[in-house]
Amino acid sequence: MSSWRLNKIYFEHTSDTIAIVNDRGKILYVNPSFERVSGYDKEEIEGKSIDTLRSGRVFIDAYWNNVRKLNEDRNLFRKVFVDKKKSGNYFYLDTKVILYLSTSTGDRNYILIGTDITDVLDQTQRIELLEVELEKANQTLGTILYRSSHDLRAPITTIQGVLNLARADVKDDKLLSYLDMIVQSTSRLDSLLIDLRKLSRIHSNRFPAQEINFEELVKGILEDLSRFVPINNINVVVDVKVSRKHRYSKYLLSRILRNLIDNACRYRYERSSEQHTVTIIIEDVEGMIQLFIEDNGRGIKDEAQERLFEMFYKAEAVSNRNGLGLHIVKTAIEKLNGQIEFSSTFKKGTKVKVTLP
The missing domain is CATH 1.10.287.130 (Signal transduction histidine kinase, dimerisation/phosphotransfer (DHp) domain)
Structure with a gap:
């Protein structure tokens, strides 16, 4: 009897999950225990990518970092894999990954022998x-x-x-x-x-904090924006009321202020009697910094306000915008553990408040 037939008899009857995967992540074989634990039938998963378990990235990381180094002398690697069942629930396999070299072709295949430890792990460990x-x-x-x-x-x-x-x-x-x-x-x-x-x-990235000169920061942003937006035609009011020293990432703070000021300057509402005005207020409130950017521009329609921070969402079909500006603002604020609030009335203007600890 061939070694494969002997192994298959063991694979079919063991309580451990068994999967054989080739060097490209394609699943060649799973045993009944794997079907039971994962919820997938053999027909649904054999021949498919390991991505079927929504853990392909984990397998690839393990491969490049560890599995690729396996050879005939060191042919075993062990890892706890976090996978998803067909139902969507997570399961946890304490897995031995064994290199199996085909004697006829020299192909690298991997035998993944897993012990289901889902019930053993407590909530914290999971x-x-x-x-x-x-x-x-x-x-x-x-x-x-x-x-x-x-x-x-x-x-x-x-x-x-x-x-x-x-x-x-x-x-x-x-x-x-x-x-x-x-x-x-x-x-x-x-x-x-x-x-x-x-x-x-x-x-x-993690960004180093440094002492911020808010007047200089806003001045530099306005000078840079003047190359793209006709700021000379806008009434820009800057009021910085910061008496204490504050340390933030200058990069993140610049991204927040630049994108918000850019929007306030760019989305104007043409009136015959009222000049477009952008007000920038930065103040120290109980040890926190609050940034206010207010304009009397086009404002934002009510139906668009809930989606403003989504990636690639554009409240207006403006051809030269990509819908990432406010998403970048929100991401940078979250990186600084801050909060953002806004209120807007269509055809009247927008007010944005950012609070940074």
């Missing part, structure tokens, strides 16, 4: 394991987000350079109009990638 896996997933997502936004900007920058050269040489008005449309589209894409990098940086 939460700790979930937090570890969530942190790994967040780190991976942050890396993917950063690398994709970084690597995509290089060819876009090249395209923009070529477009500028072409626009200088082309004389045909129709062709120039086409080139202008391409320039606008690439600029929007470049802006999106820049904002994705900012979001990735906020999620994945």
Whole structure:
């Protein structure tokens, strides 16, 4: 009797979960215990990716960090895997991952022998394991987000350079109009990638605190915004009432203020008798910093206000905006353990309040 048939007899009758996975994460075999614990039938899971268990990232992390190092001398790796059943509930497998090299082809396969420890773990231990896996997933997502936004900007920058050269040489008005449309589209894409990098940086980094000069910070933001928004035509009122020294991440604070001030300046409501006004108040209240940014601009419709901080949500179909600005603001505020409140009336204006401990 072949070794595989002997092993399969053991696999079919053991109370341990058994799964065989190839080097690409494809599930080749699961035993009855695996079906019972996971809730999946063999037909539903064999031949599928390990992602079927919604733990593919865990497997890949384990592979690159540990499993890839397995060889004939060191062919065992052990880990507690946090997976999801077909029902959506979590289950926890204390798993031995054993390297199995095919003698005929040399392919690397892995035998995952798991003991269901779900009932053994108390609630605290389960939460700790979930937090570890969530942190790994967040780190991976942050890396993917950063690398994709970084690597995509290089060819876009090249395209923009070529477009500028072409626009200088082309004389045909129709062709120039086409080139202008391409320039606008690439600029929007470049802006999106820049904002994705900012979001990735906020999620994945810890930022050192430093003493903040609020007057200088706001002045620098307004000077920078003046390159994109006609601030000279806006009545900007700045009132800083901070007597104590406060330490925050300058990067995060700049992201918050810049995006909020940008919105307040940009979304004006044209009136014949009233100038567009943006009021920026920063004050020290009981040891906390409160930021107020108020404008008499277009305001926000009631139906849009609940979704303002969602990624890619745009309250208005403005072509040159990507819907990430307020999401970045909210993420940066949460990083500083702060809170944001806003009130807005359509065609009358918006007031935003940010409180930072």
